[in-house]
Amino acid sequence: NAGVMQNPRHLVRRRGQEARLRCSPMKGHSHVYWYRQLPEEGLKFMVYLQKENIIDESGMPKERFSAEFPKEGPSILRIQQVVRGDSAAYFCASSPLTGAMNTEAFFGQGTRLTVV
């Protein structure tokens, strides 16, 4: 079991471009969480997804950000028309079932997005 895999590890985008961040959960995990860590900040919850469903996106900016977790393939966090303020580390976590996030979740190594 390779753990939670995020790619790319580092991503550089010019202002106005699109950023696509991928997260493959651990085998057997059907719940995915995305977090953002701004410089000098703690991780902030963005969105919680199950296969083909967004369960809670209350932490995600309403514009330019979207997330999906298709039936097949990784979860994708998409940021359109990136701005410098989007520069951060984006972490994905997965867990096997509802309510288990907090004790059975595993985090990926993160994708560090730099907007230039």
Place this chain on the structure above:
Amino acid sequence: GEDVEQSLFLSVREGDSSVINCTYTDSSSTYLYWYKQEPGAGLQLLTYIFSNMDMKQDQRLTVLLNKKDKHLSLRIADTQTGDSAIYFCAEPYSGGGADGLTFGKGTHLIIQP
């Protein structure tokens, strides 16, 4: 306040005990957590405590919970160089009913030889 609060840095000598403190926000939190982040790595769950407990010990780690003051601490006994990391305190996310977490800014633990 709305944030989980932690000191940003803690420096200790190798072999001494480290105590990392945290204040959280939601008195109804059922579990409280400590995560460890090593350089370039994702977060790793270190330990957690159920809200009806005052203390939990796990080898070199001791977690103390003061619910009245909403204060959580992590004590690492006999601190080693491998303990150098950022330690995050976390409580359940209170918005939208998700299972996610709200994290503090993290405490950088620095070990002096």
